[in-house]
Amino acid sequence: MTVELITFIILAIIAIAAALGMLLSRSAVYSALFLVLNFAAVAVFYILLNAPFIALVQVSVYAGAIMVLFLFVIMLLGTETLPASKVLPWQRPLAIFLAVILFGESVYLLFVRTVASGNVPEPVQDFGTPQAVGQALFSSYMLPFEITSVLLLIAMVGAIVLTIREKGERKQ
Amino acid sequence: MIPVTYYVALSAILFTIGALGVLVRRNPLVIFMSIELMLNAANLAFVVFTRLYNVVAGQIFVFFVMTVAAAEVAVGLALIVTIFRTKHSIDIDAMNSLKG
Numbered sequence: 001m002t003v004e005l006i007t008f009i010i011l012a013i014i015a016i017a018a019a020l021g022m023l024l025s026r027s028a029v030y031s032a033l034f035l036v037l038n039f040a041a042v043a044v045f046y047i048l049l050n051a052p053f054i055a056l057v058q059v060s061v062y063a064g065a066i067m068v069l070f071l072f073v074i075m076l077l078g079t080e081t082l083p084a085s086k087v088l089p090w091q092r093p094l095a096i097f098l099a100v101i102l103f104g105e106s107v108y109l110l111f112v113r114t115v116a117s118g119n120v121p122e123p124v125q126d127f128g129t130p131q132a133v134g135q136a137l138f139s140s141y142m143l144p145f146e147i148t149s150v151l152l153l154i155a156m157v158g159a160i161v162l163t164i165r166e167k168g169e170r171k172q
Numbered sequence: 173m174i175p176v177t178y179y180v181a182l183s184a185i186l187f188t189i190g191a192l193g194v195l196v197r198r199n200p201l202v203i204f205m206s207i208e209l210m211l212n213a214a215n216l217a218f219v220v221f222t223r224l225y226n227v228v229a230g231q232i233f234v235f236f237v238m239t240v241a242a243a244e245v246a247v248g249l250a251l252i253v254t255i256f257r258t259k260h261s262i263d264i265d266a267m268n269s270l271k272g
Contacts, residue, residue, distance in 0.1 A: 008174050012182050019189040019209055028201050035205050038186075042212055045179075049223045054215075054234050061238055066208070066245050073249045074201055077256050082199050082263050095195030099188050106184035110177060128222070128231060136228045137235070148239045155243030162250040 007048070015041040027081050028074045032067055039063040050128040179220040186213035198264045200252055204245065211241050 018038035022031045039062045046055035137145055186209060193206030215234045222230030256262050 004174055008178060012178075015182065016185055016189070019186055022202070022205060022209065023189055023193045023196070028199055031202050031205055035209065038209065039212065042216055045216060046219055049179075049219050051219050051222070051231055051234075054219060054231050057235065057238060058215075061242060062208070062212070066242060069245060069249060070201065070205065073253060077253070077262060088265070092196055095192060098195060099192040102191055103184065103188040106188070107181075110180055110184065127226060128228065132228050133231050133235075136232055140229075141232050144236060148236060151243050152239065155246045159246045159250040162247070162254050 004048075011041050011044055011048075015045075029071065032070045032074060035070075036063050036067050039067070052128070053130040053133045176220055176224050180217055183213045183217040183220070186210075186216070200255075200262055200264050200267075203264065204248055204252075208241060208245070211237055 015038050018034045018041060021034035022038065025031050025034060039058060043055045043058040043063070046052070046058060190206045190208075190210035190213060193209065194203050197203055197206065215237055218230045218234050218237075222228065222234075252262055255267065259266055
């Protein structure tokens with residue numbers, strides 16, 4: 001048991017427990033907070049994998065901006081919990097059955113038909129530094145990067161158009 | 173060093189939990205969070221293989237996935253707010269008609 005393996009196991013347990021907490025907690029606020037914990041654990045994985053830029057983007061964009069947006073909408077709507085309904089009684093067993101099948105497929109692909117194996121190699125010099133990521137982003141991937149900005153603009157306009165109240169609309 | 177298989181197995185577990193969340197939960201906000209969890213699991217696999225093959229392209233792809241997720245969340249939450257305004261409920265079982 002090396003230090004790295006112990007770190008990996010502890011972080012993996014935190015990540016999986018947070019994901020299960022998100023799945024099982026009744027209140028949507030708790031779900032959001034568990035998801036923030038999961039994102040933080042995955043960000044530490046990114047640092048362990050020599051991806052500091054991605055780790056910081058994960059913390060600031062995902063755990064910061066996106067989850068704050070989620071919490072804001074949850075509290076705006078005031079619908080933390082929903083009453084239990086009996087519309088689809090067979091939904092839960094069927095969903096668990098399908099999830100078990102999905103997990104079995106991924107385990108089969110992973111352990112029976114092993115495509116990629118071996119340990120994580122030692123990184124080459126300057127691998128995954130923000131400079132290297134920026135170099136690739138602004139040279140080879142320039143056009144996709146610019147299209148990303150258009151995508152964000154479209155999303156912003158779309159969100160405003162969807163939520164704005166028109167002038168003649170009655171107050172609720 | 174840690175075997176790559178462990179990381180990919182963790183990614184598979186997180187993805188399965190996300191898929192289960194989409195299928196089981198009835199709160200659309202939690203369903204959205206489960207989708208984020210699945211995207212996150214895919215990102216983890218991307219970063220692991222980036223490290224395995226020593227190419228930086230995987231990290232660029234993770235960057236794009238995060239951008240698309242941010243755009244998707246902005247529009248999706250706006251849709252949920254609009255649906256709540258018309259139906260006064262966000263139960264996913266109540267959303268069964270195209271023209272509200």
